[in-house]
Amino acid sequence: MLTNGVLLGFILFQYSGIGVSPWLIFSAGILPHGIFELPAILFAAGVGIRLGVLSLRSVGVLIQPQKLAQLKNDWYDTLKQFPIAVLTVVVLLFVAAIVESTITPTILKETVGQQLQQLNLLK
Known part of the structure; x- marks a missing residue:
């Protein structure tokens, strides 16, 4: 996630250097699919943390067998809920992919397409 943030910041900085609003690029190019992608990533991270805590508690049972x-x-x-959690993450990422591949290019072309054509960045 850190690498993605650094790369995104660099790209937005480059756009701002040539006169394109980084906020417009972010809101038109990142936000539409990010609405679905970010909750999926955070939810998957939460499930992973839960599994990690249970694994550590399993080791702790060696010391306290009464638990x-x-x-x-x-x-x-946790394992009963796991298939639903995985399906939720997959569906959210699938919706994000559809939005990113179909809707986002249209929004970008309508909002900043003219500027990018003038700068010879879009044909």
Whole structure:
């Protein structure tokens, strides 16, 4: 995520250097699909953190065996919800991909296409 942020900042900086509004590029080129993509990434990260915590608790049960029953229930609940979580992430990323490949180019062409053609950046 850090690399994506740095790259995005660099590209927006380059656009601002040639006279194109970076806020316009961001709102027309990134925001439409980012509305779906960012929640998917954060949700997937949350699921990964949950699995990591359960894994660490599984190691901790070696020290405190009396907590095994609760841990088993937590694993059962988490793994029962896992297919729905994965499906949610996949659907959100699929919708983001459709928006990015179909809607975003149209929005970009309508908002900054004229400026980019004048600067010979778009044909």
